[in-house]
Amino acid sequence: MTSRIRRARDATMAMLAGLQTSLPALGCLALVPLLLVLVPLVPDAMRPVRAIAGRERARRSEAGDPLPRPYRPAPESHRGAAWSVLTDPATWRDLCWLVLHGVGWTCSTLIVVALWPAVLVSLTMPAYWSLFPAGTFTALLVPVSNWAQALTLPFLQASLYAALLLFAVPGLSLWWGRSSRALLRPTTGAALSEEVLRLTQTRAEALESHGAELRRIERDLHDGVQAHLVSISVRLGLADRALSSDPDRAQPLIQDARTAIEDVLADLRAIVRGIYPPILSDRGLSGAIDALATAQGFPVAVDVASSLRRLPAPLEAAAYFVVAEALTNATKHANPTRATVRIAEEPAGQLLIVVKDNGCGGADESRGSGLTGIRRRIAALDGRLTVDSPVGHGTTIEARMPCGS
Amino acid sequence: MRIVIAEDNALLREGLVMLTESAGHEVVATAVNGPEIVPTIVRHRPDVAVIDVRMPPSYSDEGLRAAIDARTHLPDLPILVLSQYVEQAFARELLAAGAQGTGYLLKDRIGRVEEFLDALERVAAGGTALDPDVVSQLMGRRRGPLDTLTPREREVLELMAQGLDNPAIARRLVVTERAVTKHTGNIFRKLALPHTDSGHRRVLAVLAYMNA
Numbered sequence: 001m002t003s004r005i006r007r008a009r010d011a012t013m014a015m016l017a018g019l020q021t022s023l024p025a026l027g028c029l030a031l032v033p034l035l036l037v038l039v040p041l042v043p044d045a046m047r048p049v050r051a052i053a054g055r056e057r058a059r060r061s062e063a064g065d066p067l068p069r070p071y072r073p074a075p076e077s078h079r080g081a082a083w084s085v086l087t088d089p090a091t092w093r094d095l096c097w098l099v100l101h102g103v104g105w106t107c108s109t110l111i112v113v114a115l116w117p118a119v120l121v122s123l124t125m126p127a128y129w130s131l132f133p134a135g136t137f138t139a140l141l142v143p144v145s146n147w148a149q150a151l152t153l154p155f156l157q158a159s160l161y162a163a164l165l166l167f168a169v170p171g172l173s174l175w176w177g178r179s180s181r182a183l184l185r186p187t188t189g190a191a192l193s194e195e196v197l198r199l200t201q202t203r204a205e206a207l208e209s210h211g212a213e214l215r216r217i218e219r220d221l222h223d224g225v226q227a228h229l230v231s232i233s234v235r236l237g238l239a240d241r242a243l244s245s246d247p248d249r250a251q252p253l254i255q256d257a258r259t260a261i262e263d264v265l266a267d268l269r270a271i272v273r274g275i276y277p278p279i280l281s282d283r284g285l286s287g288a289i290d291a292l293a294t295a296q297g298f299p300v301a302v303d304v305a306s307s308l309r310r311l312p313a314p315l316e317a318a319a320y321f322v323v324a325e326a327l328t329n330a331t332k333h334a335n336p337t338r339a340t341v342r343i344a345e346e347p348a349g350q351l352l353i354v355v356k357d358n359g360c361g362g363a364d365e366s367r368g369s370g371l372t373g374i375r376r377r378i379a380a381l382d383g384r385l386t387v388d389s390p391v392g393h394g395t396t397i398e399a400r401m402p403c404g405s
Numbered sequence: 406m407r408i409v410i411a412e413d414n415a416l417l418r419e420g421l422v423m424l425t426e427s428a429g430h431e432v433v434a435t436a437v438n439g440p441e442i443v444p445t446i447v448r449h450r451p452d453v454a455v456i457d458v459r460m461p462p463s464y465s466d467e468g469l470r471a472a473i474d475a476r477t478h479l480p481d482l483p484i485l486v487l488s489q490y491v492e493q494a495f496a497r498e499l500l501a502a503g504a505q506g507t508g509y510l511l512k513d514r515i516g517r518v519e520e521f522l523d524a525l526e527r528v529a530a531g532g533t534a535l536d537p538d539v540v541s542q543l544m545g546r547r548r549g550p551l552d553t554l555t556p557r558e559r560e561v562l563e564l565m566a567q568g569l570d571n572p573a574i575a576r577r578l579v580v581t582e583r584a585v586t587k588h589t590g591n592i593f594r595k596l597a598l599p600h601t602d603s604g605h606r607r608v609l610a611v612l613a614y615m616n617a
Binding site for chain 1: 427
């Protein structure tokens with residue numbers, strides 16, 4: 001019994017809370033039809049409606065089940081915007097919701113709120129009915145004019161009200177909430193086209209990132225490796241010419257050539273690593289991260305989820321580079337005494353990479369292209385990078401990428 | 406010889422300086438980006454300029470543009486253009502201004518010390534030096550009459566197109582000069598080209614034929 005009363009009370013409070021959107025909705029209802037007649041003003045007319053609807057969406061969103069905005073993106077021109085808003089199904093659903101919610105919710109709330117004191121009023125009616133002329137009060141639609149009625153009907157009315165409160169009101173509140181959600185939620189069509197738009201954009205970004213990567217590799221090979229090899233070739237050619245006439249000159253040239261070959265090999269290793277670190281194929285992601293950790297000048301605690309399965313190569317490479325770049329930046333700028341690396345698979349099919357250090361913070365992306373390059377790499381895989389680096393409080397770098405399931 | 410070198414990569418620039426100075430030439434000035442090239446050449450008036458096609462700031466074909474531009478200031482300036490990769494279009498553009506004192510080589514050729522110095526001196530003397538890769542690309546385009554040449558004649562044709570004169574061709578193929586003259590005669594006859602002996606005009610004739 002007490003749980004029922006509690007549920008009824010909670011439902012009433014919820015309905016009262018809904019007034020914060022239903023009263024403005026009622027207000028809007030009066031003005032919006034006037035403006036809708038003047039089509040050019042449509043986008044402006046819908047703005048307050050959308051604001052109220054957005055407030056309601058925020059109220060109705062629960063973590064893990066958010067209510068996204070269902071609106072189509074508006075074109076630039078005023079006429080185009082007006083037409084787009086007029087033909088957007090979300091606009092009309094919003095207006096339906098406005099009517100239903102503005103009128104219906106407000107009225108229901110008023111009734112529900114009134115029920116509570118009504119119970120009390122009915123129960124106490126036998127006490128005061130006689131003080132007023134007969135027939136002043138009604139109970140169950142029957143005017144109370146004698147004691148027989150006064151003792152039974154109010155009681156029955158109170159019971160009716162109480163029954164409504166305890167059994168109907170919670171259900172009603174739930175129903176209103178659901179209908180609100182149903183009207184404000186984007187239609188499947190809208191949700192799909194929103195997704196298509198987003199994917200088209202990320203695909204364009206991915207192609208651009210890929211292009212930049214290819215150009216980088218081409219430049220690295222030409223300017224680095226080719227230049228070195230030509231230089232070696234020159235030295236050996238000169239040494240060859242000098243061998244017969246002036247052998248002493250040949251020796252240092254040959255020595256230089258051998259040093260230069262070491263440099264070329266180092267260059268090649270760096271280029272290959274920049275494409276796909278070999279250690280990833282040898283030891284897998286967790287082995288590669290372990291290797292990174294031990295190579296730092298400060299202790300790095302590594303927590304790679306043991307349940308982590310083998311991921312596609314670009315994802316593993318991107319994860320590796322995030323950690324490598326974060327640790328390199330920490331060493332170069334932050335002077336930390338400790339760092340942690342965590343890699344785990346989140347429930348929504350996202351790969352999470354967190355690198356935290358206790359250095360001096362203040363990481364500034366504009367000052368070096370390392371973080372920006374990593375951000376682009378992650379974005380190309382449909383992921384997101386966040387950097388939290390308050391000065392004096394260490395740096396936390398978080399990357400999330402969808403990894404399917 | 407006084408040389409100006411325009412090359413943005415420090416390693417290659419140093420290699421070029423070492424190479425040319427070892428042969429007794431003098432590098433009077435270097436340029437490290439596109440805009441610097443023409444002013445440096447105009448100021449120092451070298452005997453030959455070595456220019457890299459790809460230079461900052463745009464890293465596209467700044468050097469090539471500068472080379473063509475420098476010719477407007479110093480019409481007879483011998484220029485040797487270096488490129489990371491061979492592109493027929495570049496060669497054509499360069500040669501459109503005349504094949505005299507013009508060279509187009511792959512950077513890789515720098516390592517072939519003898520050949521590079523040969524090409525440099527040939528260009529400085531007003532001749533032509535085309536990278537063998539460019540020539541073979543051009544040869545690959547033209548079918549038909551080229552097929553009537555014997556393999557030896559094709560070799561001679563390629564070397565002619567690269568800008569070598571008869572004695573040089575004879576040295577390269579290890580034959581007598583008379584043999585080379587016989588081959589060139591056959592070539593000109595089979596391809597119906599006007600017979601000419603002098604270096605760059607011969608190259609132009611051959612190239613014009615191959616470009617057609």
